Amino acid sequence: MCAKVLVAEDDPRQAEVVRRYLLAEGHDPVVVHDGRAALETARRISPDLIVLDVMMPELDGLHVCRTLRAESDVLVLMLTAKRTEEDLLLGLELGADDYLVKPYSPRELMARIRTLLRRRPVVKDALDVREVGGVSVDQTSHRVTVDGSPIECTRGEFAILAAMSGQPERVFSRAQLLHHTRGIDRSSTERTIDMHVMNLRRKIGSERLVTVYGIGYKLVAGA
Incomplete structure (x- = not known):
């Protein structure tokens, strides 16, 4: 299942790792490094899924998620260095579809992405x-x-x-x-x-x- 995936990650090395894994699985990744670019790019390209870091310059991931959820039902997988249950629940309350805590395995991230993309058509179809x-x-x-x-x-x-x-x-x-x-x-x-x-x-x-x-x-x- 090929998908257009927007990766919003302010760490260039980490973003490149995710981009390469997505390419290896046949997806079409687009990478940005700050929240404002994430919001603008999501509106422009209408991705199937967004890998969204919480801590980013310009606008944080929570603000981006809240704004996008009011505009679309795009899948959102949030990445965060915070580990408390309150942080996880806040992300879910804002409409995130999944939440992965850093540091994470790229293989686990790809497994989460596959799960989300498989389940999307069940609702749409x-x-x-x-x-x-x-x-x-x-x-x-x-x-x-x-x-x-x-x-x-x-x-x-x-x-x-x-x-x-x-x-x-x-x-x-x-x-x-x-x-x-x-x-x-x-x-x-x-x-x-x-x-x-x-x-x-x-x-x-x-x-x-x-x-x-x-x-x-x-x-x-x-x-």
Whole structure:
């Protein structure tokens, strides 16, 4: 699967390593070294995926991610030297699809990229609209409405809602929901799923997204 990949990394050596690995796998990489260039280039070339360093000059990666997520659904894999759970969750809240902590193995990075690119068509090619008690999930346009009003969802939130709306009343464990989201480090996955569910409850109504204690979550029609 050939993809256009934008690499936004302020370390020229590291950026070149990533570029060579991407070329070796048949992708079309474009490299920039600061946040402003990342934003401008992403708007110009419409990449399939962005490898986005958090700490960059001009604009940091978090600002770039926040801006791009408001404009498109491009895949974003963030790179950071920060290791705290708060940093990871902030990146995911802003709409990042995956998060890799430095130093990392280029082989692991490529595995993450392959995972993200494989899962992208599942959402884009599904041609059905699922409705559960006033919640409508359009998988073709990546659009969610609640009682006719559109709501904004991150990619992770949408993936969870799309999976659950396909089988309403079914209880999904955190591990099962993780399968429908992204390839994130297992040390943080359960907490990440909980955060997505908490945000979805606020957006669609807590009566629709129910906790089944000791097992997981299920989507119901609501009151």
